[in-house]
Amino acid sequence: MKTFAPQCTLPETGPVFVQQPNVRSTMKIIWTSLAIMFLSTWSILHLNVPPQLKPLLRPRNNWERLRRRLFTAWYTTKPKIVWMAVTIFFPEWPLAMAIQTLKRGLGFTKDFEDFQREEKLQDEKEWTLTHTMYANMGGFVIKFPTPEKPEPAVG
Incomplete structure (x- = not known):
């Protein structure tokens, strides 16, 4: 690989790789690009709430x-x-997952609003998309009343 020192006026042949001196070099551009990609992908991801680990005995x-x-x-x-x-x-994959999650969240929000109306539940807060997304992420548990099962006939 050919290199040259950027303090010279003109190299004899075309440069392929520039070392890192007092100007912006190829490696500096690559490392800053990788750092931006790392920080961007780290900050845009909002994964589900991790499951709670079972408590262990004292170490x-x-x-x-x-x-x-x-x-x-x-x-x-x-x-x-x-x-x-x-x-x-594969940047399309997380985008598709986000669109799918939003679509599901909108559908579930409508279902919960219908449930509140049908059951005539008088809550202080109305169910919103934020509640639905948080529930889908595992943020809290929703327990629905189960219908009572008839006792089996003995006979």
Whole structure:
């Protein structure tokens, strides 16, 4: 690979790669582009609420405490790293998922509004798209009253 120092006026042959001196080099452009891509994909992803881990017994020593913290950090960070890679290499996929999630959320919001009207529920707040999206992400649990089952006939 041919390189040249940018302080010279003109290289003898056409440059292929510019080293990083006091001007913007090829590597500087590549690293800043990668940093922007990393930060952008990290900030646009809003993944579901992670499931709550089952509480364990108290750690017996510092090594076990450290191991648990590292596992918890990896367990919560790994899905975001995977989706970052998917977003970088296949940007249409997260866009399609977001459109599908919004479409489902709008449908569920209408269903919940109908449910409130039919059951004549008098809540302080009206059900909105924000509630639906948060529920779909696993933010809170919705329990519906189950109809009572008739007792089986003995005979």
